[in-house]
Amino acid sequence: MVRIKQSTDCDVLIAGAGPAGAVAAFYLAGSGYKVCVLDKDRFPRDKVCGDFVGPVGLVELLRLGVTRQPAYQQSNKIFSASCYLDGGQLVSAPIPPIDGLPPFGRVIPRMQLDQWILEAAQGAGATILEGYRVKDVMLHDDAVMVVAEYGKQTSRLRARLLIGADGSNSIVARALRGHAPADHDRIVAIRAYYENVAGPHDQADLYFSGDSFPGYCWLFPTGGGGANVGVGVASQTMPKTKFALKSLLQQLIEQDHALGRRLRHARIVTKVGGWPLTTYNHRLPIVWDRVMLAGDAAGLINPLNGEGIQYALLSGRWAAHYAVQGLCHDTLAQSHLMPYARTVESELRYDMSISNMIVQLIRNRSLNPLWLRALQVIGTAAREQPGYAAVAGGVLAGLIPANNLLGQKIIWGSIKQAAISLGGEALIRSIYDPAGSMRDGFDVSKAGVKMAFDTMRNPLDSLKWGMGVTGSAAELTKQVYRDAAGRVTAKRSV
Ligand SMILES: Cc1cc2nc3c(=O)[nH]c(=O)nc-3n(C[C@H](O)[C@H](O)[C@H](O)COP(=O)(O)OP(=O)(O)OC[C@H]3O[C@@H](n4cnc5c(N)ncnc54)[C@H](O)[C@@H]3O)c2cc1C
Known part of the structure; x- marks a missing residue:
């Protein structure tokens, strides 16, 4: 292991002690590195959240030893999910059994959950500096410097590597990208x-x-x-x-x-x-020389259901894995940290792109009748076919990975049926089976743009919507190709 240099305060600075930062700290400190975690708040602290941790997230908590907490065992288990439309039940289904995952999720108040993960990081040897607000980041050849405020004092801390895990308003992301999220x-x-x-x-x-x-x-x-x-x-x-x-x-x-x-x-x-x-934007970088982003700071939120805890836990672990390799060989240039970005991309981008596409489509409120009808179609089919109910419920509640092809068929098949029942023939041709080919992907977006112009009165809104759909359709098509090439795996590989 390459030891810490005199000119740095620690091997790794982590901005943010939420799930992403605390998990990264747990693994890095456990590998013998000197880790300091800075958070503007003092723990235990609350975080505005739905508190739902799905099966994938629970497996990550097991790895951290958090599941041994007596209060964890008492946290509420969720065995099923239901979707309602205008007061009527559309789908109700148990959380489907998936290999290696528990058939339930848990609702764990963040006041508790984040404290437990942070205690695990502390137990592994990480130092937690509470009340430190990160204000700026500066890259030097041999170190990265973080400017942080503690009350009225300003501190400058140097480290070999910085992990930005400071949430959806990330200062680290903003400093490196040069702008706030769009x-x-x-x-x-x-x-x-x-x-x-x-x-x-x-x-x-x-x-x-x-x-x-x-x-x-x-x-x-x-x-x-x-x-x-x-x-x-x-x-x-x-x-x-x-x-x-x-x-x-x-x-x-x-x-x-x-x-x-x-x-x-x-x-x-x-x-x-x-x-x-x-939410995730694949065009934005998440690694630079000596800096990586994880969790919400990297935009790892499923845009369809707002779920992000599992992605914070996964990305924190992946970031630590690649950080250890870089620290060990003292290779912390952006090119050496890229395998982390590629892991995030190959494991999560497909899920995110499907969700993004759907969100971009439903953003057009003048098409609400279509999307609402699609939900009704899902509901009707779910009542008649239990297998359909299980997958539809799982996809809608974010419990089944979106790269489950059956899930895709359900979504697109339902939109198709909804469109048929609304008489939208052009839409059927344009949006049915977007996974077919790259050309179809662009047809989807072209038809979407045309339809927006036809159906919306405000051309500026139509244009923005059409551009969003175009981008998402192209991205989804690319991901479908990758999936077909076998690059997306159902199981997490790292
Ligand atoms: C209303 C709502 C409901 C949600 N419901 C769910 C749900 O049910 N299930 C789910 O999986 N996800 C849900 N999410 C998303 C989930 O909350 C996030 O994905 C998750 O918290 C990400 O963890 P993180 O560690 O990346 O960021 P955070 O949990 O936001 O942690 C970031 C940490 O960084 C600190 N910080 C921020 N700025 C600075 C700074 N400048 N200097 C120092 N420290 C800083 C903060 O104090 C915080 O402790 C919800 C989000 C919202 C807003």
């Missing part, structure tokens, strides 16, 4: 905790409504009659105020029968907290 890569969401919520307490619910589509609401039971309830929408479809989201949530609670049933006797017990989510 609006079309953002989802905005709010959540609050309720008590005295009606069961079933082992079922996670998603609620769609014609009025608020493409936004949706979730209810994740926390155990003991409590629940985490929230609403999320693509940033561009919403006025930029927390009040707009709050009133959307209130409106859904009052008007949606299914959600209303759950919350009829419930009391809100916390403030409504809001936070943006930055």
Whole structure:
């Protein structure tokens, strides 16, 4: 192992002590490196989140030893997921059994979860510096320097490597990329905790409504009659105020029968907290000389369902794996850290691109009747075929990897049927089976753009939407080709 140089304070600085940063710290400190984690907050701290950790995330927690915590064992298990549209149940299905994964998820308040992961990192030997806010990053030939504020003091810390795990408003990403995340890569969401919520307490619910589509609401039971309830929408479809989201949530609670049933006797017990989510944009770099991004800072959020904890845990572990190789041979140039970026891309980009495509499509509110009808088609088929229900429920609730081809067929088949029932022949031709070929992928986008122009009154909105769809369709087609070439594996390889 190449030892730390005199001119640096530690081998690795990690900005952010959330799941991504704490996991990276756990593995790096466990490999014998001197690791300092900086966080602006003091732990235990809350983080606005739905708190749902899916089966993939639970396997990562097992690796960290977090599952030995007595309170972990008491956290609420979720065995099934249900989707509702305008108060009627569309799909209800158990979490499907997948090799090597538990057939359940858990709802774990972030106040606890993040503290446990951080304790694991500390136990492995990492130093946690709380109350340190990262303000800037400077790259030098032999080190990376982080400028951080602690109260009124400014500190300069030098390390051989920096991992930016400072969340969706990442200062590290902004400093290296030179700009903040674009609006079309953002989802905005709010959540609050309720008590005295009606069961079933082992079922996670998603609620769609014609009025608020493409936004949706979730209810994740926390155990003991409590629940985490929230609403999320693509940033561009919403006025930029927390009040707009709050009133959307209130409106859904009052008007949606299914959600209303759950919350009829419930009391809100916390403030409504809001936070943006930055979704994955494959065009943006996530490694530079001596710097890597992980978790939300790298945009590793599924744009369809807002899930990000499992990606934070996975990317933190992958970042540590490649960081150890670079530190060991003192090869920390961008080119040597690229295998990390390639791992993120090969393991996650396919999932993200399918979700991105769907989100880009449903962003066009004038096509709401089509997407809502597609949800109804899924619901009808799910009631008739249990196998379909299992996969559709799994895909919609983000429990089945999107690279499951059956999932794709369900999504596209349902949109096709919905389009048939709405008489949209042109749309059928254009969007059915986008996986067919590169040419078809571009046809999808061309037809999408044309349709947007035909159906929307505001040409500027149409243009933006069409460009989003074009980009997503091209990206999805590329990923389908990669998948066909066998480069995407269902199992995580690192
Ligand atoms: C409303 C909402 C609901 C969600 N629901 C779910 C869900 O149910 N399931 C799921 O899987 N995902 C969900 N997510 C996404 C999930 O919260 C994130 O993907 C996850 O927290 C990512 O972990 P992270 O470690 O990358 O970032 P974070 O958890 O955000 O941690 C980043 C850390 O960096 C620190 N930090 C930030 N800036 C600085 C700075 N300048 N200097 C020092 N420290 C800094 C922060 O204090 C924080 O501790 C939800 C998100 C939102 C907003």
